Amino acid sequence: MLSRKQLTLALAGLALSVTAARAVEWKSGIDWKEPRLVTPATEKTAPSDAVVLFNGENMEEWNGGNKWTVENGYGVCGGNVSTKKKFADCQLHLEFATPEKVSGEGQGRGNSGVYFMGKYEVQILDSFENKTYFDGQCASVYKQHPPLVNASRKPGEWQTYDIIFHAPKFRPDGSVHTPATLTVLQNGILVQDHYELLGDTNYDRPPSYTGHKDREAIQLQFHGNPVRFRNIWLRDLSTESSAS
Ligand code: MG
Numbered sequence: 547m548l549s550r551k552q553l554t555l556a557l558a559g560l561a562l563s564v565t566a567a568r569a570v571e572w573k574s575g576i577d578w579k580e581p582r583l584v585t586p587a588t589e590k591t592a593p594s595d596a597v598v599l600f601n602g603e604n605m606e607e608w609n610g611g612n613k614w615t616v617e618n619g620y621g622v623c624g625g626n627v628s629t630k631k632k633f634a635d636c637q638l639h640l641e642f643a644t645p646e647k648v649s650g651e652g653q654g655r656g657n658s659g660v661y662f663m664g665k666y667e668v669q670i671l672d673s674f675e676n677k678t679y680f681d682g683q684c685a686s687v688y689k690q691h692p693p694l695v696n697a698s699r700k701p702g703e704w705q706t707y708d709i710i711f712h713a714p715k716f717r718p719d720g721s722v723h724t725p726a727t728l729t730v731l732q733n734g735i736l737v738q739d740h741y742e743l744l745g746d747t748n749y750d751r752p753p754s755y756t757g758h759k760d761r762e763a764i765q766l767q768f769h770g771n772p773v774r775f776r777n778i779w780l781r782d783l784s785t786e787s788s789a790s
Pocket residue numbers: 657658659669670767769
């Protein structure tokens with residue numbers, strides 16, 4: 547017959563062995579490659595694996611950059627520009643400020659835009675107390691999808707876009723196999739959540755897909771307003787996926 551103390555000890559031992567049995571580590575068995583090192587961005591510098599598209603000093607990375615004024619570490623938009631390098635899937639960071647002196651209204655106030663592959667626009671607009679159609683306000687996928695919330699700062703204040711773009715994939719006959727997607731954070735706030743695009747983004751016709759090259763330039767739009775830009779960098783995710 548076990549004493550009370552012996553019984554308590556036996557039960558404690560049993561509990562320990564059950565716990566130990568539960569603690570056996572599960573492993574997936576997948577032979578993962580070690581993630582490579584990337585030094586993160588600071589306020590003024592890009593991550594170590596990024597392509598710097600504009601560091602506030604010159605427009606060397608852009609076609610049409612001679613129409614911009616570069617001063618005080620920023621560029622003032624004075625014409626459409628497109629990157630000399632071509633991209634597909636990417637993570638883009640840029641900072642912009644709509645004019646401090648407010649003029650115009652609706653689409654006429656602080657209008658610019660980021661065009662991925664020259665076709666798919668994330669709108670830039672002064673949307674601080676400035677109503678326009680919702681699928682055309684700042685951080686909309688133009689004429690397709692309004693931002694989830696309006697995270698716009700005041701005119702003249704610097705704002706950030708962090709955008710993850712996945713390029714569409716086309717079949718050999720030019721029809722779309724996988725639509726493009728956009729995830730956008732404006733000033734750190736999620737405003738587009740893996741939105742699946744219906745096609746390109748035009749003012750005067752519905753969205754549609756037309757087959758194009760795997761890699762195309764990124765464009766910044768000039769819509770007649772002197773929107774300022776600084777600190778533009780891009781991480782090429784197509785290279786990443788093709789390397790893995
Ligand atoms: Mg625009």
